Every structure is written in C-alpha cells, then in structure tokens.
Amino acid sequence: MSAEKTLSPAHTAPISSHAAPGERPVLIATGLVKTFGDLTAVDGVSLHIDPGETYGLLGPNGAGKTTTISMIAGLLTSDDGDVTVAGNRIAPDVIKPRAAIGLVPQDLAIYPDLTARENLTFMGQLYGLSGTALKGRAAEVLDIIGLSDRADDRTGEYSGGMKRRLNIGIGLLHKPRLLILDEPTVGVDPQSRNAILESVEALSVEGMSVLYTTHYMEEAERICDRVGIIDEGKLVAEGTRRELVAMLGQKDRIHLVAQGDLRSAADAARQMDTVAEASVADGAIDLIATDGKRVLAGLLEVVHRSGAEITSVEVIEPDLEAVFLHLTGKALRD
Numbered sequence: 001m002s003a004e005k006t007l008s009p010a011h012t013a014p015i016s017s018h019a020a021p022g023e024r025p026v027l028i029a030t031g032l033v034k035t036f037g038d039l040t041a042v043d044g045v046s047l048h049i050d051p052g053e054t055y056g057l058l059g060p061n062g063a064g065k066t067t068t069i070s071m072i073a074g075l076l077t078s079d080d081g082d083v084t085v086a087g088n089r090i091a092p093d094v095i096k097p098r099a100a101i102g103l104v105p106q107d108l109a110i111y112p113d114l115t116a117r118e119n120l121t122f123m124g125q126l127y128g129l130s131g132t133a134l135k136g137r138a139a140e141v142l143d144i145i146g147l148s149d150r151a152d153d154r155t156g157e158y159s160g161g162m163k164r165r166l167n168i169g170i171g172l173l174h175k176p177r178l179l180i181l182d183e184p185t186v187g188v189d190p191q192s193r194n195a196i197l198e199s200v201e202a203l204s205v206e207g208m209s210v211l212y213t214t215h216y217m218e219e220a221e222r223i224c225d226r227v228g229i230i231d232e233g234k235l236v237a238e239g240t241r242r243e244l245v246a247m248l249g250q251k252d253r254i255h256l257v258a259q260g261d262l263r264s265a266a267d268a269a270r271q272m273d274t275v276a277e278a279s280v281a282d283g284a285i286d287l288i289a290t291d292g293k294r295v296l297a298g299l300l301e302v303v304h305r306s307g308a309e310i311t312s313v314e315v316i317e318p319d320l321e322a323v324f325l326h327l328t329g330k331a332l333r334d
Contacts, residue, residue: 024087025050026100026177026209027072032081034067041067043233045081049178054200054210056224058217058320064233065213066106069180072211073103086177099127102176104168106183112156116147116166119155120173127174137173144202145169146195161192168199179203180211185219197223217321227320231328245318251276252292253322256285256303257312265308269299292317 025048034042042064049055057065070076072083074090074097083090088097110119120138124130129137142148145165150158155166164184171179181200185193200223203210214220220227221241228238237244258265266278266285274295277288285303289295292315300310316322 023051026053027083027085027211029068029072029083030081032068032071032083033079034064034071034076035079040233042071042078045230045233045235047228047235047238049209049211051177051209052204052207053225054204054212054223056220056227057211057213057230058215058220058227058324059213059230060215063230065230066182067233068230069103069182069211069213073101073180074098075103099174100177102171102174102179104171104179104181104184106186108163108167109170110155110163110166112154114155115152116142116155116158116169117151119166120169123170124173129173137175141169141172144172145199159189159192161188161195164188164192165196165199168196172203176208178209178211182213183215184212185214185216217319217324221320229320229324229327236327237323241320244320244323247323247326251288251290252318253316254287254289254292254296254299255312255314255316256287256300256308256310257283258285258303258308258310259283260309261307265303265306268302268306272299272302275299 027049030046032042032045045068047055057068059065067076071078072090074092074094077092085097086100088100090097114122117138120141121134124134124138142151145168147162147165150162155163168181168184185196197219200210200212212224226238226240227244228235237247262280262285266280269275269285269287270278274290275287279286289299296315303310
C-alpha cells in the first residue's frame with residue numbers, strides 16, 4: 001500500500017513548545033545521518049526535547065530508533081548532523097558533556113551476584129559519587145523504582161521486570177538532565193511494565209527530560225508529551241497525540257463484518273454525507289466516517305436496506321496506531 005507521508009504541524013511550530021519562555025531545549029539533534037555499507041539506518045533525523053518533557057520515538061524494530069539514540073548518547077559517530085545536550089556538543093570523542101545523559105539500554109547492565117543497593121553503590125562510584133551523598137542517592141533511586149523492600153536481595157533472584165527497573169535506576173543515579181530509555185519494557189510482565197511506566201511519569205513531573213523509544217503504541221499514548229514516528233530511518237511526523245491524530249481529519253474507522261451484497265451496501269454508505277470512504281475486503285465493509293458512533297445507527301440502516309446482513313460492528317476512533325498506518329502503510333509491529 002502506498003502511504004502519504006505528510007509532516008505534522010509540529011514541524012513548523014516554535015522549537016520550545018514545552019519549555020518555559022526563554023528556556024532552551026535540553027536536547028537538540030539536527031540532521032542526523034548514519035549509514036552501514038549500502039544501508040542508510042538513519043536519514044536526516046532532527047528532534048528536540050524540552051525540560052521536563054517526555055518524547056517518544058515510535059517505530060517498528062529496524063526503523064532506526066536504537067541507532068538514533070546511540071548517536072544522541074555519544075556512543076556512535078554520526079556521518080552527518082549535530083547533537084547538543086544541555087547546551088554542549090555530544091560526540092564519542094567528547095567525554096565531559098555526556099555526564100548530562102543517563103542511558104538505559106535494552107541489555108541489562110547489572111551484576112547478578114550483587115544486591116540492588118550494591119549495584120547502585122558500585123555504579124555510583126563510577127559516576128564519582130561517594131560517602132553519604134551516594135548512600136542517600138541510592139536510597140532515593142530505590143524508592144523511585146519501587147525496589148526499597150528488595151534492596152538487599154541478590155539481583156540474580158529478581159524477576160525480569162525488577163531487573164529492568166534496577167537498570168533504569170542505574171541511569172538515574174547521577175541525576176542526568178536527559179534520560180534515554182531504549183524499549184525498557186520489552187519482555188516484562190504487565191505488573192512490572194506498569195511500574196516502569198509509573199516511574200517514567202514521575203520523572204517527568206520532577207522536571208527530567210526523557211527520550212523514550214518503544215514499539216508499544218499504548219505506552220507512547222500514556223506517557224509521552226510528544227511523539228516522533230520513525231520509519232526506514234526517517235522521522236516522518238512528530239507532534240502531540242492531538243496534533244498527530246488531527247492528520248487523519250478526526251475521522252473514525254468503522255469495520256462491519258457482513259454477508260450478502262457488500263458492494264452495493266458500500267456504494268450506498270458512500271452516498272452518506274458523513275462517510276468519506278467505503279471499501280469491501282475479506283467479508284467486511286471498512287468505512288471512514290466523521291463521528292462514527294453518532295452516525296452508526298443510520299449507517300447500519302442504510303447497509304441493511306442495501307442487502308447486507310451485519311454480523312459484527314467495530315468503531316475504531318483515531319489513535320497513534322491509525323496515524324502510523326496512515327503514514328507508513330504498515331502496522332507498527334510489522
């Protein structure tokens with residue numbers, strides 16, 4: 001399917017949409033490009049994140065999310081483009097400015113033979129923390145990630161979700177200006193996943209900027225102030241949920257499973273003022289309509305009079321999944 005890739009209104013908005021007047025973004029990434037041989041993994045990605053903002057980078061596996069954040073974190077040299085965090089240029093050969101970043105990778109970076117407190121103490125020493133300050137900060141982090149009651153248990157005995165939460169805690173130890181979370185809920189149980197999302201929400205409230213990559217649409221809708229949709233290495237749209245959904249014209253999708261003369265029914269439905277599109281496939285009529293729930297009763301009557309017997313009805317209101325499908329021509333997890 002050919003998809004129309006239309007940029008959202010956020011691309012023409014002022015750069016500090018979330019920041020207070022006069023406050024600069026914590027992260028500014030401009031024109032990032034990275035190639036591996038003949039593969040262009042990231043192709044001209046630009047984004048910014050304001051103080052206290054949670055920005056979601058949304059895309060399927062292989063879209064370029066991890067490569068993008070690796071360049072932002074200074075782990076990977078870009079072929080083109082620039083990154084600044086807290087006003088300082090970030091690159092693999094520039095060490096000091098990277099102290100403003102906390103990176104939580106997909107792979108766990110914890111020692112299973114140590115307790116959670118011991119892991120945090122050891123990592124805190126690597127950050128240059130010591131003494132009472134380190135002890136107090138470790139206790140704060142354990143509270144943020146909800147592991148205070150298991151702080152002195154060996155992490156080898158932890159569930160996968162608890163390990164993920166500790167992984168986030170390590171990234172928080174030095175109070176970074178920008179926390180980068182690379183798909184932190186992959187492979188965890190629903191309870192741990194909810195705990196991780198609650199922790200991220202709390203960080204935003206405390207004023208920390210967060211770059212959150214995911215291929216779970218519901219996570220982006222729940223915690224992100226703005227979302228960038230990346231596909232095949234390109235940032236094809238970004239904005240708030242409201243701005244992105246507005247790209248679809250606020251129309252609903254209606255899926256009618258039916259029997260009988262479906263093409264005649266679709267033709268009749270298409271004559272209604274509120275119906276923008278109607279098509280038939282796989283024993284169903286798919287429609288795009290304004291305010292689907294309100295017009296549903298009249299639509300069902302028109303379809304029935306046209307010779308179709310409806311067996312199932314589903315009204316799908318616009319969401320980020322629909323936006324992603326519209327922009328890329330595929331489902332998020334394809």
